[in-house]
Amino acid sequence: MTVIEIDRREPPGAARAAMMLQRAHWAAELFARYDIERVRRILDAVAQAAEAHAERYAEWAVEETGMGVVEHKVIKNVACSRDLWARYRDHDYVSPRTLDDDKVLELPRPAGVVFALTPTTNPIATTYFKVLLALMTRNAIVVSPHPGAKAVCADAVRVLSDAAVQAGAPDGCIQVVEEPSIPLIEALMTDQTTDVIVATGGNAVVRAAYRSGNPAIGVGPGNVPSFLDATADIPAAARLIVESKSFDNSILCTNESAVIVEEEAADQLVRELGRAGAHVCSPEEVELVRERLFPEGRMRLDLIGKDATVLAEEAGLKVAPTTRVIVAPFSLVVPEEPLAREKLFPVLGLVRVPNTRAGISAAQAMLRITGAGHSASIHSTRAQTIMEYGAAVKVLRVSVNVGNSLGSAGVLTNLAPTMTIGTGFYGRSSLGENLEPRHLVNWTRVAYNADRSVPFDDFAGMQPWRLDAVRHASAPAPAAEAAPAVETDLLREEVRRLILEELKELTRQ
Amino acid sequence: MYDYGFFSYDSKEDMLERSRAFWNPDKTDFWQDAGIDLVIDRREGYLFWDMAGRRLIDLHLNGGTYNLGHRNPELIATLEQAMQHFDIGNHHFPALARTALAEALVKTASPNMRRVIYGSGGGEAVDIALKTARHTKQRRKIVSIIKAYHGHTGVAVGTGDERFSKLFLSDHPDEFVQVPFNDLNAMEDALRGRDVAGVIMETIPATYGFPLPEPGYLQAVKRLCEEYDTLYIADEVQTGLMRTGEMWGISKAGVEPDIMVIGKGITGGMYPIACVVVSEECSAWLKEDGFGHISTGGGGELGCVVSLKVLEICGRPEVRSMVHYIAERFQQGLRQIQEIYPDWFIGIRQDGVVMGLEFNHPTGAKIVMKHLYAHGVWAIFSTLDPRILQFKPGILLSPELVDEILDRTEVAIGKAYAEFKAGSRQAVTA
Ligand SMILES: Cc1ncc(COP(=O)(O)O)c(C=O)c1O
Numbered sequence: 001m002t003v004i005e006i007d008r009r010e011p012p013g014a015a016r017a018a019m020m021l022q023r024a025h026w027a028a029e030l031f032a033r034y035d036i037e038r039v040r041r042i043l044d045a046v047a048q049a050a051e052a053h054a055e056r057y058a059e060w061a062v063e064e065t066g067m068g069v070v071e072h073k074v075i076k077n078v079a080c081s082r083d084l085w086a087r088y089r090d091h092d093y094v095s096p097r098t099l100d101d102d103k104v105l106e107l108p109r110p111a112g113v114v115f116a117l118t119p120t121t122n123p124i125a126t127t128y129f130k131v132l133l134a135l136m137t138r139n140a141i142v143v144s145p146h147p148g149a150k151a152v153c154a155d156a157v158r159v160l161s162d163a164a165v166q167a168g169a170p171d172g173c174i175q176v177v178e179e180p181s182i183p184l185i186e187a188l189m190t191d192q193t194t195d196v197i198v199a200t201g202g203n204a205v206v207r208a209a210y211r212s213g214n215p216a217i218g219v220g221p222g223n224v225p226s227f228l229d230a231t232a233d234i235p236a237a238a239r240l241i242v243e244s245k246s247f248d249n250s251i252l253c254t255n256e257s258a259v260i261v262e263e264e265a266a267d268q269l270v271r272e273l274g275r276a277g278a279h280v281c282s283p284e285e286v287e288l289v290r291e292r293l294f295p296e297g298r299m300r301l302d303l304i305g306k307d308a309t310v311l312a313e314e315a316g317l318k319v320a321p322t323t324r325v326i327v328a329p330f331s332l333v334v335p336e337e338p339l340a341r342e343k344l345f346p347v348l349g350l351v352r353v354p355n356t357r358a359g360i361s362a363a364q365a366m367l368r369i370t371g372a373g374h375s376a377s378i379h380s381t382r383a384q385t386i387m388e389y390g391a392a393v394k395v396l397r398v399s400v401n402v403g404n405s406l407g408s409a410g411v412l413t414n415l416a417p418t419m420t421i422g423t424g425f426y427g428r429s430s431l432g433e434n435l436e437p438r439h440l441v442n443w444t445r446v447a448y449n450a451d452r453s454v455p456f457d458d459f460a461g462m463q464p465w466r467l468d469a470v471r472h473a474s475a476p477a478p479a480a481e482a483a484p485a486v487e488t489d490l491l492r493e494e495v496r497r498l499i500l501e502e503l504k505e506l507t508r509q
Numbered sequence: 510m511y512d513y514g515f516f517s518y519d520s521k522e523d524m525l526e527r528s529r530a531f532w533n534p535d536k537t538d539f540w541q542d543a544g545i546d547l548v549i550d551r552r553e554g555y556l557f558w559d560m561a562g563r564r565l566i567d568l569h570l571n572g573g574t575y576n577l578g579h580r581n582p583e584l585i586a587t588l589e590q591a592m593q594h595f596d597i598g599n600h601h602f603p604a605l606a607r608t609a610l611a612e613a614l615v616k617t618a619s620p621n622m623r624r625v626i627y628g629s630g631g632g633e634a635v636d637i638a639l640k641t642a643r644h645t646k647q648r649r650k651i652v653s654i655i656k657a658y659h660g661h662t663g664v665a666v667g668t669g670d671e672r673f674s675k676l677f678l679s680d681h682p683d684e685f686v687q688v689p690f691n692d693l694n695a696m697e698d699a700l701r702g703r704d705v706a707g708v709i710m711e712t713i714p715a716t717y718g719f720p721l722p723e724p725g726y727l728q729a730v731k732r733l734c735e736e737y738d739t740l741y742i743a744d745e746v747q748t749g750l751m752r753t754g755e756m757w758g759i760s761k762a763g764v765e766p767d768i769m770v771i772g773k774g775i776t777g778g779m780y781p782i783a784c785v786v787v788s789e790e791c792s793a794w795l796k797e798d799g800f801g802h803i804s805t806g807g808g809g810e811l812g813c814v815v816s817l818k819v820l821e822i823c824g825r826p827e828v829r830s831m832v833h834y835i836a837e838r839f840q841q842g843l844r845q846i847q848e849i850y851p852d853w854f855i856g857i858r859q860d861g862v863v864m865g866l867e868f869n870h871p872t873g874a875k876i877v878m879k880h881l882y883a884h885g886v887w888a889i890f891s892t893l894d895p896r897i898l899q900f901k902p903g904i905l906l907s908p909e910l911v912d913e914i915l916d917r918t919e920v921a922i923g924k925a926y927a928e929f930k931a932g933s934r935q936a937v938t939a
Binding site: 015 | 582586590593594825827828830831833834835905907908
């Protein structure tokens with residue numbers, strides 16, 4: 001029986017969560033003085049812990065969210081832990097650097113406290129990704145998982161946090177909001193202690209991030225057109241597209257939304273898609289798909305990340321049990337056509353066009369509907385077409401002759417591997433690239449007089465920050481940590497001696 | 510004209526004049542003479558503003574009352590909510606909020622603790638603790654520490670400096686024995702007669718300038734209490750509620766007291782109550798005659814609801830983490846200042862955010878206090894050892910405010926040093 005109904009002026013947990021930011025702020029202050037060796041040691045440990053749990057969390061995430069494919073999530077989790085760290089281990093966002101010709105000394109300055117929103121579609125990979133990026137740049141991070149994946153994310157954050165602190169990271173530099181809610185997230189986004197918001201998720205969350213008044217990196221939705229011209233290696237392209245579209249059941253925002261194919265190659269493509277594991281719908285079946293999977297023209301949210309066979313059953317289609325993708329041909333790319341919009345399940349639109357010009361127009365039309373600034377893909381062997389396509393479609397990355405899910409995410413291309421695809425000005429974002437560590441650090445530029453006669457200084461071997469004995473609330477510092485202080489201690493002794501002498505002089509008068 | 514809605518003053522001078530006339534002339538003048546013309550007006554977080562509009566950072570916190578900051582928004586919201594349903598309640602009946610808080614407190618205390626008795630302030634709680642000890646052991650004698658401070662109520666005042674008991678003809682030297690802090694022989698001598706009801710000690714004596722217990726001292730006192738059949742009463746009024754980095758300073762020291770006194774910060778300055786947590790042995794009178802101690806406002810239920818919130822806040826892992834960061838930053842910063850004035854700023858006593866700064870002059874802390882005040886920081890000297898400045902920062906401080914405090918402190922200590930030097934030159938030439 002409820003006697004008193006607590007009337008809360010602020011969302012439940014807001015005060016506590018604000019305290020997390022404050023704790024993170026303390027941690028960030030300390031973290032900003034770490035040197036590259038310490039940072040690498042922490043990341044070695046965290047990446048290893050993350051990789052070690054990749055499978056467990058993949059299973060847990062599928063169970064908790066009901067989305068995706070365990071084995072594909074394992075791949076993403078490993079890509080966002082071991083592989084990500086391998087890629088950046090030699091990078092340095094921590095040490096000072098000099099541009100001798102320009103006479104500029106550059107000092108890295110972390111953002112401070114990163115407030116990271118992670119989506120329900122890629123809960124663990126995104127959590128791993130953002131935590132690792134924050135650590136590489138010496139930021140503290142507070143992760144706010146999507147409520148639909150909060151248990152698995154909270155557990156993962158705790159594991160990463162323990163590994164980090166044990167490897168010497170400041171206590172509280174990785175935290176998680178265990179009971180996220182929309183009002184709570186809004187409160188944290190607008191909190192003055194939040195230094196930057198990194199928002200991956202629905203449009204509402206991203207817009208809220210930009211409204212917060214705090215610096216924000218948020219990205220828009222995708223709606224990936226994949227154009228095949230007649231010069232493409234059609235069997236290979238069909239295989240890659242089915243692979244990519246079925247990868248984690250299309251819940252990467254880089255998954256192909258619709259294939260636009262030149263008429264000349266269309267029949268062959270349809271055959272090859274079938275061979276690669278797709279079910280290509282008849283016109284009657286397309287009607288069923290529209291009606292049942294997109295009632296009132298909207299993608300059914302409860303089907304996000306479900307298997308193709310589940311979708312087929314929902315739509316009332318008879319398909320082979322091995323079906324991985326459902327291909328739904330349609331004729332016109334217009335806003336009222338649901339198949340021309342983003343589909344976070346393995347239903348792939350297919351549009352036939354008479355020629356390359358019309359294909360490019362169709363791709364442009366898709367991106368007018370939604371997904372501007374995100375990604376597109378092309379399968380072609382004609383450089384001129386590839387370039388024209390890239391210049392025409394309003395996206396900031398185009399992957400060529402690879403599956404787009406992992407292509408635009410930088411796993412199968414040399415783009416920065418990422419879980420956050422910057423959609424730039426087209427996509428109402430401050431970020432036009434794949435999010436990478438350098439986006440979370442600013443540099444102080446210490447610039448000398450440009451006049452040639454003024455010399456530049458030699459900063460080699462100097463340390464810009466002093467790290468006094470680091471102790472932790474929860475874990476005692478390893479004994480080795482005290483060692484490198486010797487030089488600075490000597491310096492301090494010297495300063496102290498000078499001051500004492502000065503004082504003696506003063507008092508003698 | 511200062512119109513406060515409920516009352517008004519023409520000017521600050523007018524206010525001080527009326528303070529002398531209607532409140533406390535000596536206390537009013539004491540501060541004016543000490544160079545502290547403070548009349549606290551608006552308060553918020555770790556800041557308050559003098560009537561004249563000057564901003565000050567509070568490092569006194571009324572001995573930890575404002576541990577969580579002045580007018581902490583969570584506590585305000587809690588009290589406002591509580592007032593929709595509760596008032597102070599009726600002290601004779603089983604009471605909802607009193608019982609809930611008692612249970613919560615017992616859970617935070619050492620495992621031997623069983624029940625809670627309520628007072629309306631720290632002094633009353635100490636009275637309750639001492640009366641409880643006397644009932645339990647059926648003896649009158651109480652041992653305390655020389656220069657101890659446990660409040661000024663009827664029984665408690667006997668444990669402290671005789672300045673305050675003699676004033677009111679309330680000294681009972683036969684019943685109150687005082688021994689020096691950190692002196693185990695003196696303690697053993699005092700207990701050897703097996704005629705002592707209890708030993709009352711602050712875990713780190715505040716008003717004495719926070720001399721730190723020597724390693725093993727508190728534990729040894731506890732052992733002596735056991736050996737000579739007396740009770741250990743821990744006054745945690747200033748050292749509780751995470752100020753040492755743990756919920757209770759005495760638990761951090763690894764001592765299980767028989768009685769623990771809690772006050773000040775437990776209600777965050779919102780609605781005062783104080784609490785005495787007791788063991789089963791010390792619960793005897795609560796079974797024999799539960800009306801033995803009566804206090805209408807004791808454990809007022811509005812205060813109990815706020816206290817529950819205070820305990821919840823203090824128990825958060827974020828708070829524990831921050832206390833350690835704050836303590837560490839102060840330690841480093843104060844050491845750096847000490848290196849500049851090694852023959853003036855001669856000691857730092859610190860356990861968590863419980864700190865005493867020691868100066869090389871019999872009333873050095875008064876000089877520093879004055880200069881700190883002039884530089885926007887309010888910290889109080891130790892009444893019973895004015896060489897020591899009580900330096901008591903809050904447990905929710907931000908790094909920015911800690912740095913600001915250290916900057917101001919460095920300048921104030923420097924100015925105080927100059928004054929001290931000038932003074933000693935004068936003394937030489939005179
Ligand atoms: C250690 C200690 N015990 C007891 C008291 C008495 O508390 P109150 O002033 O609430 O009576 C104080 C007050 O300063 C104190 O510092």
